[in-house]
Amino acid sequence: MTHPARDPRLTPARPDLADIALEGLVEAERFVAGAPGRVRVPSAPLRRTPRLNSGIDTEAVMGDAVSVYEVKDGFAYVQLAHDGYVGYLPAEAVGAAEPAPTHRVRALRTFLYPAPDLKRPNRGHLGLGSALAAEGREGDYLRLADGSFVFAPHCEPVGWREPDAAGTAERLVGTPYLWGGRTSLGLDCSGLVQLALELAGLACPRDTDQQERALGQPLPLDDLGGLRRGDLVFWRGHVGMMLDAGRLIHANGHHMAVAVEPLAAAVARIRENSYGPVTSLRRISPSAGS
Known part of the structure; x- marks a missing residue:
């Protein structure tokens, strides 16, 4: 059986595993439905193979939606929703799809804090365009679903656009x-x-x-x-x-x-x-x- 060539960057298919939507279109030992997930760390490298010495093809950032086809040996085999890229993320970078993002970062970078207090040691940073799920607001800070806080003026609701x-x-x-x-x-x-x-x-x-x-x-x-x-x-x-x-x-x-x-x-x-x-x-x- 032959099929037209598919861009491997955008095709969740390996000889042993493929997206169920590709059944009959590609050859694989088994077909599975991708489970919805979301990137829950500031950023994570997407690699072509599940090895730490494999080159980075692209990056996933906080809030990116993914379809997860397999989690094995510390890597998740995924497809990114926003551009269709396929590869391996660190398994710990991927969490539940919900809660969905409510805001995006508009600052070049902003810090995550354990409390609504700029003097507290930060937990890391989020970059421009990152998406986050806010559950409320305390003063000048958004309270995120994971208990972290982000300076609210650095963020906008998810519908925000920068037209230029x-x-x-x-x-x-x-x-x-x-x-x-x-x-x-x-x-x-x-x-x-x-x-x-x-x-x-x-x-x-x-x-x-x-x-x-x-x-x-x-x-x-x-x-x-x-x-x-x-x-x-x-x-x-x-x-x-x-x-x-x-x-x-x-x-x-x-x-x-x-x-x-x-x-x-x-x-x-x-x-x-x-x-x-x-x-x-x-x-x-x-x-x-x-």
Whole structure:
């Protein structure tokens, strides 16, 4: 039996186990329904294989919904709900799906406290875009379901949107480059774009090639001078976002950080030293992907 090739990044299937929705479409020893779960730690690496020395493909953050297909030897085999990515999370990072998030973090980072008191030792931090379940409010702090407290003005209700995706990206200038990163502690190029667009309420795939196929409308490749704020510039394996007609913001290995530079300089350097020529230009309308 043969079937069309499926993107393994988005297909919860192994030779021994697969999502029951794929029965008849892929070959596996057994098929199971994914159990609903949710990430209950500030962030967790999603790996391609269940080994600590396996590279990080992406990150899951507090509040991310997941489908859990197996928990074994300290790892949970999951699919992330927001972008469909499949891989292995640390088992202790995944908890019950309920309570569902009520708020999202709008600050670049905020601290978790054991009490509504800024002088108490913090329990960790949450990054921009993290989702949390608040059960009430005590003074200036939200009381979370796990007993932690977060400074309320750093958060907004889950329906909050930041419509200027390029403005979100600008807030992250200087964030260190991290392969697979999608938090305000470390980002890769597609992670920066995904975070900025998702905070604008726009669905966004995880990886550069997926984004290039799915996002926005194509623009003439020979018209780099016609770009505007929010347009995306793609190379084979890299992506950046325009801040205006001439400046590009991108997380990149040259600066090892989120950086802003003239588009012409970036195009020349990338063509010569890494990803080759620009492969496409894409413009995203405000309602795209919502």
